[in-house]
Amino acid sequence: MGLKGKRIYIETYGCTLNKADSAIMKTILVESGYEVVDNIEDADVIVLNTCVVRYDTESRMFSRIEELKKLNKKVIVAGCLARVFPAKVRKIFPQASLIVPQSINRIVEAVESSEPVMLFDEFKEFSVLPRVVEGVTASIPVAEGCLDECSFCIVKVARPHLKSVPIEKVVNVFKDVISRGAIEVEITAQDLSVYGYDLYGKYALPELLNSILSVEGDYMIRLGQMNPRHLINYLDEIIEILKDPRVYKHLHIPVQSGDNKVLKLMNRGYTVEDFISIVNEVRKKIEGVHIATDIIVGHPGEDETAFMESIKLITEYSIDRVHIARYSPRPFTKSSLMPQLPDPVKKSRSSYIESVYEKVALEINREYVGSRAKVVITEVDRVRNKAIGRLFNYRPVVLDVGGEYLGKKAVVEINDATFFDLRGRLLHIL
Structure with missing residues (x-):
């Protein structure tokens, strides 16, 4: 039990920034004498740190709020949903407190309030970092x-x-x-x-x-x-x-589309040629660099030709990692007001580009099979008794070793590959 007599459970969805916001809240709560617990059953207060980047995510957030409402515990809805849809959250769960991303440093205020509060600052103050x-x-x-x-x-x-x-x-x-x-x-x-x-x-x-x-x-x-x-x-x-x-020799550079017409509709402010010039320049000077990107499939204005330009970008430039998102119109955005593509078209295109990307990524990863490499072991899956080591370019290598190797540097032999990762055998610790 924390010094204040309340245990807090934080559930996080979305991007790395959301995860960092949860870490900030955890830091503040612990420094204020609260105990942050790993199981929701042990908690007196639940903090739901939400995401709204896509429609399916938004729907999942509201479903989760409905589930938490049944637990008869104090709930604080934090994150992007609290800022974008505060009225809708309040309508579904009037007893919930709301705290927008710019107000997370006031998490103790939300926890200690006896009544539901809505903390809505305009600018974030990074008074505490995780x-x-x-x-x-x-x-x-x-x-x-x-x-x-x-x-x-x-x-x-x-x-x-x-x-x-x-x-x-x-x-x-x-x-x-x-x-x-x-x-x-x-x-x-x-x-x-x-x-x-x-x-x-x-x-x-x-x-x-x-x-x-x-x-x-x-x-x-x-x-x-x-x-x-x-x-x-x-x-x-x-x-x-x-x-x-x-x-790490790793860059995440979201291109979003391989077609300049679509990029203009997206108001991205660069061309496909700009992206290609970055990739070429980095690869020329950093051997083995790992390039990750994002592509949105089915954005308004993406015809078949434009879609194939995205396919061409992935294949001709052998992009190592591609995060593919099927476009969904979001409220308060200009793209939502444009003529929309039918859902079956978006679905078939996203399936096709996924299959193309997986083939490209598998071919790249297979080039590592049979080699020996140095890794840093940074993660452990204690359930499956496997560890993940990272190469110099952040490429993951799954190893059949346990938690005792966490944080170690090792030499491994890579003996298999999927489109997502490499599989290896630990030879010796450095």
């Missing part, structure tokens, strides 16, 4: 919001303003999580590429990363997603940072 180390990994959110106005994006409604954390504060938290045993740290944001623009009037990501890398230690840094529109402006500096052995 210092939570899960196993040997940690995630540090360095900004929320973005500088773009993408036609399809409802997250802009939930997180409307760019708000960055000062460099010195990020570095201090980084030092802290390293001292707590983190060996892999993700530097994350809604759009990492525009970090610091609100604070310093310029793209400040290279300065942030160089400041972090000035910290001595045996660790690995993973970079969050970066919009190609902004990344292209300082790509040379990022390439130099990727050369540091403590940075």
Whole structure:
């Protein structure tokens, strides 16, 4: 039982920024004397940190609220749903408290209130950053919001303003999580590429990363997603940072479509050629770099020709990892007002592009079979007694070893591959 006599359970959905917000809330609650529990049955208060990026996710959130309503426990609905659909949440569950992403530092206020509250700040204050180390990994959110106005994006409604954390504060938290045993740290944001623009009037990501890398230690840094529109402006500096052995050779650059006409309708602010030039330049200078991207299938204006351009992009440029999302119209967005494609068309296209991507990814991964490589073991599945090691480019290798190897560096032999990961045998610990 926590010092305040209440146990808190936090359930999280959505992106890495949502996970980081939950870590911030957990940090604040623990420092305030509360106990954060792993099982909902043990909790006095339930915090549901929600996502609304797609319609099916939104539906799942409302279904979950209906389920939690039956438990007769205090419920706090946090995250993007609380900001985008506050009236609907209140209608379904009048006893629930609401806390928007910009107000998460007020989580104790929501927990201690005897009546349902709605905490609705306009700007986020990063007064606390998460210092939570899960196993040997940690995630540090360095900004929320973005500088773009993408036609399809409802997250802009939930997180409307760019708000960055000062460099010195990020570095201090980084030092802290390293001292707590983190060996892999993700530097994350809604759009990492525009970090610091609100604070310093310029793209400040290279300065942030160089400041972090000035910290001595045996660790690995993973970079969050970066919009190609902004990344292209300082790509040379990022390439130099990727050369540091403590940075995974991995970039997540969401292209969203392989067709310029669709990109214009999406209001993305770059061309397919811009994306290709980034990929070519990085691959030329960073051997074995892992490129991940996102593609939305079935956005308004995507005809068959445009769709095939996305297929062409994946196949001709052998994109390592593709996150495919079937477009769903979101309220308060310009794309929702455009003529929509029929659902069967979107469904068939998403199935086809998934199959194409899986074939491309499997071919890439098979090239590793038979090789030996160094990995950092960062995750353990204790149920299946398997561990996941990461190559220098963040590619996962599933190993038949247990939790005693967590945090170790090892040499492995790769003997099999799927489109999603590699399978290997541990040879020896370094």
